[in-house]
Amino acid sequence: MTRTTWLRGGSLACAALLVVLVSPSSFSQDPTVIRVTAERFTFTPSHIKVKRGTIVELRLRSEDTNHGFRIVGSGFNAIIPKRGRGEATLIFRADTPGRYTFECSKMCGAGHTFMRGTITVGE
Amino acid sequence: MRRRIAVLVAISIVLLVGGPVSGQTPDPPATQSPVASPGQTRIEELERRVRELETRLRELEAAATKPLAPPPAPREPAPAQQMPPSLGPPTSVEESSTVSRTGPISGYMDFHLNKPEHEDAQLDFHRFVLLFNHSFSDRLRFVGELELEHAFVSGLEASGEVELEQAYLDFKVKPELNFRAGMVLAPVGIINERHEPPSFHGVERPFVDTFIIPTTWFDAGVGVHGTVGAGWQYRAYLMAPLDATRITAEEGLHEATQKGFASNVRNVAHTGRLEYVGVPGLNLGTSFWRGKTGFNFRRVDSRVGLFEFDGRYRAGRFAARGEFAQVFIDGAADLNDFLQRTAGVSPNIARQMRGFYVEPSIRPLPWIRHDVAAFVRYENFDTQFKMPEGVLPLKQFDRAAWVFGGSYFPDPDVVFKIDYSIIRNRSSLFRSVDSLNIGLGWWF
C-alpha cells in the first residue's frame, strides 16, 4: 500500500490514533489557513504573504480541471482535484524568510505555463 | 482544534476499553485457543498497529510532501504530524532542478454535428489537439500544441488542416519576468488562449472570436510574460504580422494570419495583454495588436490595429462573460485599389470592424451530481463597420446572433453541448442561416 493510498483510505480512527500516539498536543499552534482557487490559467491569490514561523495550511481548490501546485525548489507538489471533488491540502512551516515560487505542475491547457505565483515568508 | 481534542478523547476511550481499533477490521471471532485469550489477541493486534503507525509516521516526517485529503469525502481533520515539514530555504529557480522531465501528453477533442437550416446535417471531427511539454530544467521549458482540424488533410483547399498552434520555449527568470520564443498564441481576447471545449459554452466558438479576433491566432513570435503585484498578469510579444491579402469583407480577419508558414516578418507586429485576476471569480482583460500588414505590395502602407477588452465573472451558480473588439485598418482604400488592379475584384476591406458579445449562464440544477449549465449569448459583429471614404458598407455584413443552449458535464473535463444559433443581418436581400449544433468535447 502506498503512502497516498494509506492516507486516502485511512479511517478517521486510524488518523486520530496517529495523533494520540505521536503528539499529545498536535501542532504547537493552529495553522493559518489560506484558500487558493485554481482556474485556467490563474491562481487566486497568486501572491501569498506569511510571517516567519507560521504553520501554513494551503487549501487548494479547482474551478475546472485538475491543476498542480508545486513549490519550486521544495518537495511540495500536490494535484488539485477537479471542480466539485474536494480540495488538496498542503501544510508546511514557513520558518525560513524568502520568496518561494509556485506553479501549476499538471498540464491544464493552452495557457498552463501562465499559472505561477509566489509565497513570501517575511520576518 | 476542539474537534481534534474530541477525537483524541474518543480514541483514548476506545483504547482504554479495548474496543475495535478501526471500523475496517472487525474483531476475529472468539476462538477456543488455549494459547491466546481474546484479550491477548487484541493487545497483540494493537501493538502490531502501533508499530505500523510508527513506521508510517517516520515515512511522513521524512517526506516533504503533505499528501491530500480524500477528494469527495466530507472534510476530516488532516492526519497531523508533530511538526509539519518546513518550506526550507528558498532556492533560486536555476538551482532547484536541472533534471529534464517530459510531461504526459494532454489534449482536447471537439466533435460536432451542425445542422444549418434547409441543409443536410454534417458530422465534423472539428478539432483533435495534442499538447506536449518538456522541462529541460526548472528554468527552461518547452510546450507544443499540435492540432488536426476536420480530421482529414490532403492537398486540396476544402480539406482539413494540421496546425502547429504552439511550440515555444519559456525561459523563466522570476514570476514577474519570463521570456518566450517560438510559435505562440496571440494574447488577444478570451478564447484564443483559453479554448479547451469545457471552458466555454456553445458548440462553435463565438463569431466575434472568429471574424474580428481570428482564433486560433498563432504565429512565430518572441516576448515576455509574467505576474506582477496582487493579481496582475501581462504578456507582450513581437509577432509575425497579418497578411492583408487574406482579409475579406465577409469573414474579416478570420483567414488573415500567416500561421508561421514562412511568415513574412519584414515588419513585425506588437501585441500585448494585461489581465486582472486578483478577486476570486473575476477576470478582466484588455489586449491590443498593431502591425503593418501589406508586405505583399510594398508601395501600399497599411496597418492593422486591434483593441479589445473582456471580462468574466462567476458567483455561485451564475456566471457571465463579455468581450468587445474593434479592428482598425489603415490604408484600406489603397489596399482595395491595389487588389482590384491585380486580382480584378476589390475585396471591399473595411476601415473598421467591430464586434462584441455578452453571455450570461447559470447552473440551474446544483443538487444533481453532474454540472448542467444553460446559457444565452448575444453577439453583434460587423466586418464593414466603417468603410473607406466613398464606399458604402454592405448591410449583410452587419450581423447579430442569438445563441442559446446548454452544456452537460458528466465529468468536469467532458462536455456535451447543444445550442441553436439565430443569425440576422441588416440586408433585405441576403438572409443569414440559423443552425442547430450538437457537440461533444473533452480535455484530458
Ligand SMILES: [Cu+2]
Ligand atoms: Cu496548469
